[in-house]
Amino acid sequence: MRVDASNLLNRLGRQDFSYKEFEDRFTELELWPMLEALLKDPRLLELDGAAASGAAAPAPESLPSAQTQAAEFVPTPPRPAAPPAPEPVATDSISALFRRYEGPNAAAAPAPPAPAGSGQDVRAMLRHLSELGSRGEI
Amino acid sequence: MALIVCHSPKGGTGNTFLAAHMALGLAEAGADVTVLSMAAHDTLPFHFALPPSTTLSALHASSEDSVVVSGIDLRHARTAPKDPDFIPMLKDLGYFQTGRDRTLILDVPSCERNLARRLVNHACAHLCALDTAPETLALLPQMFDEAGKGGLSRTSFVINRLDDTRRLARHNAAFVRELMGPRLIGRIRLDESVPESIAMLQTLARYAPSSAALADVRRLVDIVLPALDTDISIWSGAKSSSYAA
Numbered sequence: 001m002r003v004d005a006s007n008l009l010n011r012l013g014r015q016d017f018s019y020k021e022f023e024d025r026f027t028e029l030e031l032w033p034m035l036e037a038l039l040k041d042p043r044l045l046e047l048d049g050a051a052a053s054g055a056a057a058p059a060p061e062s063l064p065s066a067q068t069q070a071a072e073f074v075p076t077p078p079r080p081a082a083p084p085a086p087e088p089v090a091t092d093s094i095s096a097l098f099r100r101y102e103g104p105n106a107a108a109a110p111a112p113p114a115p116a117g118s119g120q121d122v123r124a125m126l127r128h129l130s131e132l133g134s135r136g137e138i
Numbered sequence: 139m140a141l142i143v144c145h146s147p148k149g150g151t152g153n154t155f156l157a158a159h160m161a162l163g164l165a166e167a168g169a170d171v172t173v174l175s176m177a178a179h180d181t182l183p184f185h186f187a188l189p190p191s192t193t194l195s196a197l198h199a200s201s202e203d204s205v206v207v208s209g210i211d212l213r214h215a216r217t218a219p220k221d222p223d224f225i226p227m228l229k230d231l232g233y234f235q236t237g238r239d240r241t242l243i244l245d246v247p248s249c250e251r252n253l254a255r256r257l258v259n260h261a262c263a264h265l266c267a268l269d270t271a272p273e274t275l276a277l278l279p280q281m282f283d284e285a286g287k288g289g290l291s292r293t294s295f296v297i298n299r300l301d302d303t304r305r306l307a308r309h310n311a312a313f314v315r316e317l318m319g320p321r322l323i324g325r326i327r328l329d330e331s332v333p334e335s336i337a338m339l340q341t342l343a344r345y346a347p348s349s350a351a352l353a354d355v356r357r358l359v360d361i362v363l364p365a366l367d368t369d370i371s372i373w374s375g376a377k378s379s380s381y382a383a
């Protein structure tokens with residue numbers, strides 16, 4: 001790191017910094033056919049049921065709240081409108097992951113209603129990614 | 139004792155960087171760490187401020203010949219991919235049990251997929267470094283397929299070399315985050331002080347104490363450390379993290 005940058009960090013009392021707040025619109029995310037192709041690849045479903053090894057996954061109450069974890073990880077101020085935390089993945093599935101995004105927001109999307117099935121799932125996930133982006137959480 | 143396998147489906151994602159910095163972080167936290175490089179041409183020593191003339195000795199070589207930095211024993215096992223006795227030997231040495239008293243970190247090159255898969259079956263944890271290149275993402279289905287459901291249970295993913303000023307990198311990171319959920323245990327930012335420290339023949343912590351990559355990797359060490367003592371995957375343990383909140 002250059003001396004001027006580290007001096008600046010010292011003056012700010014920070015250990016490190018990252019650039020923040022870039023807006024990504026849903027339509028931009030749709031630009032990458034690679035992501036769409038991957039979302040349709042059935043081999044990604046192997047992640048389903050690949051539960052934690054060992055006897056039993058820890059009980060949900062033994063986990064710190066997802067909010068706490070996220071705050072630790074990406075230090076953004078808490079947002080009252082944050083969507084509910086995801087289920088523990090041991091019981092999750094990729095299709096459930098997609099279904100999570102079919103919330104009330106889906107209706108507000110600019111796109112025309114997509115046909116049911118995986119195409120819709122892909123769009124829903126991309127839309128969710130876009131929403132995360134617009135909140136600066138990506 | 140604990141075995142941590144560092145392996146990525148794609149080369150150049152920072153697997154060796156991650157293995158080295160896990161070793162440094164775990165050792166700093168009091169673990170007794172050995173790092174074993176399995177690459178034919180290994181770059182592991184550079185992360186420990188060692189010069190290009192350094193050669194590591196084999197795992198079974200006597201301790202007088204070994205290279206030890208910050209209490210970490212650096213070794214190579216170049217012949218391991220072809221050695222049928224390698225995995226039994228690790229078992230005999232006791233590395234298939236948990237516990238941080240002695241930790242073995244394996245830097246397995248991306249091309250050694252079979253060896254990596256067999257090692258992961260016995261490991262306490264598999265750390266998989268991904269970068270945000272589209273080619274890396276494109277290899278995930280094949281990786282999942284080869285590993286199967288059981289094979290992924292111990293795998294935790296780390297996004298490395300993240301430059302979130304780049305649109306595609308941001309989108310791909312978001313994709314990985316959503317796909318992996320809690321299995322993604324962290325991200326390490328792209329940081330010029332990583333190569334600079336190597337060129338300076340200094341450790342990253344010495345050369346750039348305020349390095350963003352260093353701060354990120356230290357956060358990861360805190361997540362990995364408790365998993366050394368248990369049989370539960372890192373990502374399902376108490377400190378596993380999720381971006382999706």
Ligand SMILES: Nc1ncnc2c1ncn2[C@@H]1O[C@H](COP(=O)(O)OP(=O)(O)OP(=O)(O)O)[C@@H](O)[C@H]1O
Nearest residue numbers: 149150151152153154155299326327328329332351
């Ligand atoms: N967070 C980071 N910021 C900047 N540079 C990094 C970061 N992580 C790794 N690097 C650099 O990226 C390059 C690739 O990293 P590394 O050698 O660890 O990858 P690898 O996956 O082990 O590659 P290989 O397939 O050749 O074994 C190296 O030059 C390394 O110093």
Ligand SMILES: [Mg+2]
Nearest residue numbers: 153154177247
């Ligand atoms: Mg390497």
